[in-house]
Amino acid sequence: MQIDILSSLKKEYNNIFIVQNRSFWKDLPYEYNIQKDLVLSFDFGLVNEIQSNGGAAAYFDHIVPQAIMQYYNFETYKFFENWHYDADGKDIFEYRGVDTASAARIELWNEMTYYPRILISLIALKRLSFRNIYYGLTDNSVIKLINMLSIPARSWDCKNRSNLPEYYFPIFRWMNEKVYLINANLKQRIKLFISGFYDMAYFIWEMTPFFDRKQKYVFLWQYYPTASILELLKEDSRVKVVTTNYSWTRRLTKQRNLPIGPIKNKHKAAANEMLALFNKRKHAKYIIEGFDIGEFLYGITLEKISGSLPYYFAIVDSIFAFFKNKDLRLLVTISDIGIINKLMMNYCKIMDIPTYLIINGLLTTAYLNEAKAATFINAYSESIKRDHYRGMGNVFCIGDPRMDYYKKELSKQNLNLTEPTIIIGASGFNNCDLNSYVAVEFDFFNDIMHVLSQLKSEGYKMNIVLKVRANGYISQYRDFMKEYYPNLNIEIYDTIPIKQILGRADLYISIYSQTLFEASCLGSSVLYYRKDTEVNFPPFDNKSELVTASDINELKNKILLFYENDPIYNLFRDREIMKKYVGPTDGKNLERNMNFIYSLVEDGNKA
DSSP: OOOOOOTTSOSBOSEEEEESSHHHHHTOOSOOOTTTOEEEESOHHHHHHHHHTTOEEEETTSOSOHHHHHHHHHHHHHHHHHTTBOTTSOBTTOBTTBOOGGGGHHHHHHHHHHHHHHHHHHHHHTTSBOSEEEEEOSOHHHHHHHHHTTOOEEEOOOOSOOOOOOOSOOHHHHIIIIISOTTOOHHHHHHHHHHHHHHHHHHHHHTSTTSOTTOEEEEEOOSGGGHHHHHHHHHOTTEEEEESSOOOSSOGGGEEEOOOOOOOHHHHHHHHHHHHHHHHHOOOOOOBTTBOHHHHHHHHHHHHHTTTHHHHHHHHHHHHHHTTTSEEEEEEESOSOSHHHHHHHHHHHHHTOOEEEEOSSOOOOSSOOOSOOSSEEEOSSHHHHHHTSTTOTTEEOOOOGGGGGGOGGGOOSOOOSSSOEEEEEOOOOOTTOTTOOTTHHHHHHHHHHHHHHHHHHTTOOOEEEEEOOTTSOHHHHHHHHHHHOTTSOOEEESSSOHHHHHTTOSEEEESSOTHHHHHHHTTOEEEEEOOSOOOOOTTTTSSSSSOEEOSHHHHHHHHHHHHTTOGGGTGGGOHHHHHHHHOOOSSOHHHHHHHHHHHHHHHTTOO
16 A cells, blocks of 8 residues: 555645654754744644644654555554564474564564554655755654665754653653563562562472472463452462462462573573574565565564573473473463463463463454464453454453442442533553554643633533553653643542542543443443544444544534533443443453353363
8 A cells, every 4th residue: 555645734845854852843953934844743742832833743653644554554463473483384483382482572562563653654754745854853763764765864963952841652761661671660679579589488388298289270460350360369279370470469378470590501592593593584574665674673673582582481491390290270361462471371372271361451453463362262242252353262251350340339320510520531652553643642631621621711610630541651741731731720640540530530531441431330421532543443433332522623512512411421321332342240250250260270171
């Protein structure tokens, strides 16, 4: 599919400026003509400034039409899924019969999508007529691709860094902090130390004659959908639950951590041997309009995983050693990503041990082939089974254990329509989807605050609460409110669990999120603001029961309908509608999941 530019942009400009943020813009050494030039940036602050002054500006990573980016979503994930296989479909980095490269998915994800997104944006720029391109950037990804595409562009440096905040998601900073743990804090380091102490104590205990070697084991990947399952399994003397991290709650001794041994010379030697043969065996290709982005991604991929492969091999050896004399009956997980999680799944596959996957939230996109690699899958609902899993026979609709909190007895009876509490569930950059852009959360938030500010000036009363996503940075939102809406009172939270906040909502506004269902089950009116351009399954397709606004004018109208108690909001509070999308809300999801798990523990691959 030929790449093109958004129709909202003109086809001809004098100069095009690609600018990191407002600090670079203040140090611009070149002449800028507001009537004839185009400014492209990642930063909401700069795009908003230029547009407010009457200039042409857009988000650099969001200048290509939705249909084109959706096409390249499929192409990107085709390559991402197959990059490590040879022509015979065998993992080039297989170790002791276990596929290991698929475990690197979480480490490679950002690069696998970020570079194609930037490349497509740069190719789109070539569709325009212009005299000069200038760039002032700290993002080396863009600079690298500008040079590789031989785009005749001139750069400038930012010599006087101002204190102006940046309003976009710092994806590489977040990856370093949350995924790679480069900047692990003191609390994380203390937990690692205590974990090591418990592992040593367990190891000594297992050497004694008092240790029960007939114990049945369940490996569990610990996250929100499995948190309550973990606690119940810890209470059951019939099974021993193994995780990758201690839950740091009561009955810690009822849980076993999977100990990971050190990296040895044999692991490094095996990694070096496989890396040396990779270029001869690689098979997948990815070409975008003549540019070999696949070869480019191979270079980045090998650079990133060359240091990780010995660690993966050490994990595989640790798994074999730990379960050598143990009766592992089942793996319970929430995803088929995560390094140890994926290696455990691949180990279970070759050992014929069943795996049970409870999806982690709604699966809403067609291009992703995620959460399909388990023996048995809990997809929550019939709609997810139909849309994402295409009716696969090993998929069951058992429900989300977290939804038990939202049983019918908790639903509100009356909403405050005079002075409602309006809760905003923050948007966020989706690095999985090429149609997302790093400033989307502030683009989304600004539209909502603009409308609410208008309504307050028109005499409408309200209390405003913002819930920042778990991977968001609350300081950015505080700076945002201080700069753009200093006279508007708002409560801002980040670490408080969402269910503690949703109970206050009369109206809840958010992105495509399971929290819309949770708020609805509490009796709140819910509104999906579709600022994003991602292509999603129902009910996030603007054709379903969910009340949706697709632009700022429609957003205001839908909020006014809430104040008028319009019945448009009633349908999505219907429990049968909830069940269609998110599964049962009868308070028995945990019970159903536990029964399913015990049936697998007892009967193996027979569900």
